Amino acid sequence: MKKGEKLVVIGCGGVGGPAAMLAKKLMPDVDVTIIRKEERFIVR
Amino acid sequence: MAGLATVDSITNPDAMFENAGITNIIAEVTHVDTEKKIVELSDGASLDYDKIILGTGANPVIPEFEGVDLEGVFTLRSAPDAEKIKTFLEEKKAKNLVLIGTGFINLELAALLSENKPDYYNITVVKYKTLGPPLALMLDADMAITVQDCMVEKGIHMKMESRAARILSQNGQVSGVELETGEKLDADMVMVSVGARPNLELAKDMNLELGTFGIKVNKYLETSNPDILAGGDCVEKIHFVTKKPAASLLRGPSVIQGRLAAKRLAGYDIEFPGILNNSAVRIFDKYVAATGLTDKQAQKAGFETVSVVVNSRSKHGMIPGVKPWTLKLVFDKNTQKLIGGQIISDSDAPVKEIDTVNALILGEKTIPELTTLMCAGNPDCSSEPSLEPITIAAEQALQKLR
Numbered sequence: 168m169k170k171g172e173k174l175v176v177i178g179c180g181g182v183g184g185p186a187a188m189l190a191k192k193l194m195p196d197v198d199v200t201i202i203r204k205e206e207r208f209i210v211r
Numbered sequence: 212m213a214g215l216a217t218v219d220s221i222t223n224p225d226a227m228f229e230n231a232g233i234t235n236i237i238a239e240v241t242h243v244d245t246e247k248k249i250v251e252l253s254d255g256a257s258l259d260y261d262k263i264i265l266g267t268g269a270n271p272v273i274p275e276f277e278g279v280d281l282e283g284v285f286t287l288r289s290a291p292d293a294e295k296i297k298t299f300l301e302e303k304k305a306k307n308l309v310l311i312g313t314g315f316i317n318l319e320l321a322a323l324l325s326e327n328k329p330d331y332y333n334i335t336v337v338k339y340k341t342l343g344p345p346l347a348l349m350l351d352a353d354m355a356i357t358v359q360d361c362m363v364e365k366g367i368h369m370k371m372e373s374r375a376a377r378i379l380s381q382n383g384q385v386s387g388v389e390l391e392t393g394e395k396l397d398a399d400m401v402m403v404s405v406g407a408r409p410n411l412e413l414a415k416d417m418n419l420e421l422g423t424f425g426i427k428v429n430k431y432l433e434t435s436n437p438d439i440l441a442g443g444d445c446v447e448k449i450h451f452v453t454k455k456p457a458a459s460l461l462r463g464p465s466v467i468q469g470r471l472a473a474k475r476l477a478g479y480d481i482e483f484p485g486i487l488n489n490s491a492v493r494i495f496d497k498y499v500a501a502t503g504l505t506d507k508q509a510q511k512a513g514f515e516t517v518s519v520v521v522n523s524r525s526k527h528g529m530i531p532g533v534k535p536w537t538l539k540l541v542f543d544k545n546t547q548k549l550i551g552g553q554i555i556s557d558s559d560a561p562v563k564e565i566d567t568v569n570a571l572i573l574g575e576k577t578i579p580e581l582t583t584l585m586c587a588g589n590p591d592c593s594s595e596p597s598l599e600p601i602t603i604a605a606e607q608a609l610q611k612l613r
Binding site: 194197198 | 218219222223227228231232233234235236237238239240250252253258259260261262263264265266267268289290291413441442443444462465466468469470472473474476477
């Protein structure tokens with residue numbers, strides 16, 4: 168992904184949380200948004 | 212459920228994402244317009260995207276038999292589920308508990324509740340589909356019987372030769388479970404843990420190609436829409452040994468797939484190797500782990516197998532605190548490759564040797580190669596080298612092939 172592009176992560180369980188965190192670390196210039204419907208979710 | 216940690220202490224704090232510069236939204240995604248590349252939310256907001264990573268997880272399977280919607284019937288998958296169960300147990304002072312399903316969730320739950328309040332609960336575990344010893348997805352019957360015996364020894368009633376037929380009620384509340392044999396068990400609370408199904412509503416809304424076990428993805432976790440990647444419980448995976456589509460609803464592959472999807476978008480070309488469904492669970496003082504195929508699963512998949520069971524110990528025999536453990540290895544007789552492993556241990560350290568077995572399967576190691584495996588050893592943390600069970604199992608398999 169290129170600078171300024173938008174990544175949307177849907178779900179914040181086993182996949183979403185780690186995906187969003189690593190995506191931001193590897194691509195700091197990408198706009199990362201994470202969306203979850205649960206108030207909270209078990210850490211994976 | 213063990214009461215050892217608060218829900219807040221085991222959940223991702225929103226600040227973790229915000230501090231990393233990630234926008235965090237709590238809302239349900241109601242629709243994704245894949246033409247205009249817009250995500251629509253339940254609060255009326257919308258946002259545009261260039262790429263999506265989808266991880267919608269799975270929901271518990273609810274059996275179709277009578278009584279599953281009664282008050283006092285629960286499934287367990289998330290922290291809120293655990294809170295509801297704990298609140299119900301406390302408020303209703305429930306004592307008679309019937310757990311339907313013999314996978315690791317119910318066995319672990321039975322053990323934790325029993326350990327928390329010894330001699331308080333009357334817990335019965337009953338079968339849902341197949342009969343025979345528990346943990347059939349992890350263990351062959353000859354290994355699982357050890358776990359079953361441990362449960363019985365600790366006071367858990369294990370009804371492994373009869374299936375639940377319906378949940379009984381009185382005044383709208385659960386009162387018992389009737390088995391196919393006609394036997395009726397009193398129940399103040401019923402737990403139903405009989406598996407999970409991928410949550411595919413959003414994937415269907417996005418017109419993504421689906422397989423038998425979830426969203427179809429390639430080795431880079433890309434779906435049929437090149438701008439959408441997916442991972443975890445909602446995707447169909449390929450089994451490393453059978454090379455066929457398989458179900459996998461475990462946290463390990465989910466985390467690895469989430470991180471792999473991020474790496475793919477960052478430009479890495481790393482392939483997902485397939486799943487072995489390696490997993491571990493503690494049930495009372497038995498530590499259980501498995502990876503790859505059981506003997507029964509392998510035979511069902513068409514393999515002719517050679518399997519070996521070896522007993523070992525956690526420390527050298529003269530060291531105080533030494534505990535026994537048992538390893539079962541399953542080999543493909545044709546190629547002589549290792550294709551599965553199971554461990555039951557009376558202490559925690561040996562159970563992680565399943566990761567060694569896992570790595571050896573991924574390395575496609577054969578029986579002869581494993582006879583020369585050399586392991587780190589020390590009197591306080593391993594068996595004597597002469598009792599190292601992977602090499603001994605390989606040697607016994609070698610002899611079986613003569």
